[in-house]
Amino acid sequence: MTLAIAFALFCALPLAAQKTKKAFNGKNFKGWVVPQPNNDNWTIENGILHVKSSEDRKGKILWTEKEYTDFIIEAEYKNVSGIVDTGIFLRSETDQIQIGISGSLKKDVTGSPYIPGKGYPVFSTIDGILKENDWNHIKVKVVGDTYTVWLNGSEVMTYTSPDIPESGPIGLQLHPGNIMAVDYKNIRIAEL
Template sequence: MAKHLLIFSLAGILTLTNLFLIPSQKEVRLFDGKSFKGWEGDTLTTWRIENGSLVGGSLVTKVPHNDFLCTQRSFSNFILKLKFKLSGTEGFINSGVQFRSKRLTNPAYEMIGYQADLGDNYWASLYDESRRNKTLIGPDAALVKKILKPGAWNDFEVRAENRRIRILLNGQQTVDYTEPDESIPQSGLIGLQIHGGGKAEVAYKDIIIQELP
């Protein structure tokens, strides 16, 4: 009888333990390194695939306007990791990662929503694209200067957890922002930007997302 009670007790403990376990979400690659599967945008003139990377813009001719390559589905809470390399020869050299965003209809090439910004004076800051049109929070310039690898591959991470947003550059947190405006949508597309107005080129690779509860 004691043996049976022990087995029953252990089974009960395991059952209770499983009830309180939160299933871990797997990391998923958003870009397969060889196709635009899962993405949409101007893949004829602005965006291309080179050496396993998504590349936008040009170092030869000026990018006429902002352009975005977007996921075909929306995301709410997540950890997004990727590598980027931004370079340019003339004009405004800037890019960024849109999230919790949507495409506009006028102009159709623009997006509205949060942007983890990239470029001089904007590195690893949080910008509100086509909505409040301002930097919501910026990093310490000395920190960015210390950790940024200009013209080389950099690790970039966006953590969006409910109304809290954090950005990390090469493993160092640059901003920590909590959205006070409850009318701002907290779900939407992820988009890769090449900013207009400069001879600039951006490349993104190893794009991985882990969705959170």
């Protein structure tokens, strides 16, 4: 084994060795900033985070209290009702990973990045991977300005974002304008 290969393997070890930790305890919102008003759009029951629109259709974001630089977030989610148009915000509201139907495109682009003003710069490949009316597992790894998304164990997208902030909280979106419900469980985060 050459010295360069050994060094590369050594450098890769910390990333591979990082294990995610529970970011949602399934009982309360410890570690999260609950949106105000409309905090009743976010409820917890039997270890599941229920996110449901109210009649006013106002959108909100459930943010982590903690800010992250390089990280992995993973969760299981299930579309419950309505037109689910939601996502995971990465360090701010400028970079989002879509979950569900794009309001502008009228199609499911789960796993694709959405950037305000730029739309969807690339699209994920989810054909044959996404499970309808069932729990799906999404994993997002953010290192520097590049993020990669896996859906149900398959890599579906990598994108390098020119404007993503260096650090910030992670958010779960309740999109404004829709009547929808989505559930989350097993939300886990690892700092890299």
